[in-house]
Amino acid sequence: MGGRGLIPWTEVHSWSCVACGKCCLGYRVPLKLDEYAKVARVYGIGVLEFGLGKVYLKNSQGNRCVFQRPSLDRWVCSLQAMKPLACKLFPFRIQSKPAYKRGDTSAYRFRGNDVYVYMDPECDGIRIGKPSRRFRYEVLPEILQIGFGERVKQKYTTSKYISWTPS
Numbered sequence: 128m129g130g131r132g133l134i135p136w137t138e139v140h141s142w143s144c145v146a147c148g149k150c151c152l153g154y155r156v157p158l159k160l161d162e163y164a165k166v167a168r169v170y171g172i173g174v175l176e177f178g179l180g181k182v183y184l185k186n187s188q189g190n191r192c193v194f195q196r197p198s199l200d201r202w203v204c205s206l207q208a209m210k211p212l213a214c215k216l217f218p219f220r221i222q223s224k225p226a227y228k229r230g231d232t233s234a235y236r237f238r239g240n241d242v243y244v245y246m247d248p249e250c251d252g253i254r255i256g257k258p259s260r261r262f263r264y265e266v267l268p269e270i271l272q273i274g275f276g277e278r279v280k281q282k283y284t285t286s287k288y289i290s291w292t293p294s
């Protein structure tokens with residue numbers, strides 16, 4: 128998928144996180160106020176980075192998120208139980224306006240409104256094709272519910288690989 132822009136959901140057959148770890152490398156993860164408070168309470172402020180009125184998860188050496196851990200040949204998240212919204216949504220992008228001026232096929236009806244849903248082509252878990260029933264009717268609704276704050280727990284949109292929970 129080299130060089131591609133955002134992929135409209137209608138071009139995606141399915142998605143499943145393969146724990147390649149790319150999305151936790153070289154990104155700055157922004158935290159909402161409640162997320163920041165929870166993380167600071169459990170782990171202290173040493174895992175946070177402050178900048179321009181925003182709080183982020185710190186990156187460690189190698190530019191990886193401090194909560195990313197190797198597991199055999201995969202990478203997993205050790206912050207699973209309080210994973211920030213930004214991480215839960217990746218590689219989905221939900222927008223109120225289309226990203227492309229012409230031929231944009233990303234509209235998705237949710238709670239009576241059109242939103243525009245894309246996927247980040249950097250993710251290794253995307254399979255291109257006609258959307259499967261599971262992707263359309265289980266994965267997408269869950270990601271929209273999470274994005275709009277109606278749901279917290281991930282069932283269809285998290286990695287099937289082992290992850291740590293904080294002690």
Ligand code: SF4
Nearest residue numbers: 144145148150250252
């Ligand atoms: S969401 Fe995508 S990029 Fe991130 S670890 Fe899973 S497969 Fe890799």
Ligand code: SF4
Nearest residue numbers: 151192194195204214
């Ligand atoms: S909190 Fe977890 S999912 Fe988010 S960037 Fe860090 S390791 Fe990755």
